[in-house]
Amino acid sequence: MSLDFIDDDSRTKKSNSGLIWNVLTVLVLLSTLCLLSGFMLIFVNPYVAFNPFPPPTLPPALSYPSPTATLPVVTLPPTWTPSPTITPTTIPPTATPPPTPTQAGPTPEPSLTPTPFPYELQPGTPTYTTSQVFHSDQGCNWLSVAGQVLDATGQPVVVNVMVRGELAGTPVDLYAISGTAPNFGPGGFEIQLADHPIASQHTLYIQLLDPNGLPISPAVYFDTHDTCEENITLINFRRVP
Helix, strand or coil: CCHHHHHHHHHHHHHHHHHHHHHHHHHHHHHHHHHHHHHHHHHHCCCCCCCCCCCCCCCCCCCCCCCCCCCCCCCCCCCCCCCCCCCCCCCCCECCCCCCCCCCCCCCCCCCCCCCCCEEECCCCCEEECHHHHCCCCCCCCEEEEEEEECCCCCECCCEEEEEEEECCEEEEEEEECCCCHHHCCCEEEEEEECCCCCEEEEEEEEEECCCCCECCCCEEEEECCCHHHCEEECCEEECC
């Protein structure tokens, strides 16, 4: 056998062996690339179908209840009347801006023209009563505005009640929720203004607000008195039919 034939056969074997190793190297690289791609896909989205160990499904997000408060429907008289032993003085309000303190004269009747708000002032209010009926422990050391908020059928309604303005030179910005003062009737509310009677003329106004703080009634200006017999102002609101 010649040496040339042996060399050719050896070179052929080496060439075939190198080709096999090259193919194996390419397969290993492709397998590695596929594994890396699979790991990346699982890292980005653990819920892919080929993930053998997917994470547990997250529970649905909790939903919070609506902030709108409700009260059980009860059948009660549509209005509240003060104690029969007390004769309140009726002073109808006006929705016009307050006059200057130097002006005098009777307060005009409130306008009953259609309002763009869902709630309006109940005719016959404001009226006045004494804290000795509702806060006998306070005696005359009290000044507040109170009343009711009812729907068109006379049922109580839960809304925000706001009082703003100025009292004896002090800014007033107070809030309450109707239904929290049942001693004033269904849908009753009360906001204390001071610890003693103070007289004022159209320097304060009261208004109903929805849960977002938007007005749902006109701004009603009212007076306060400096006597124990009229140190609670009663103002009722009703929903427009």
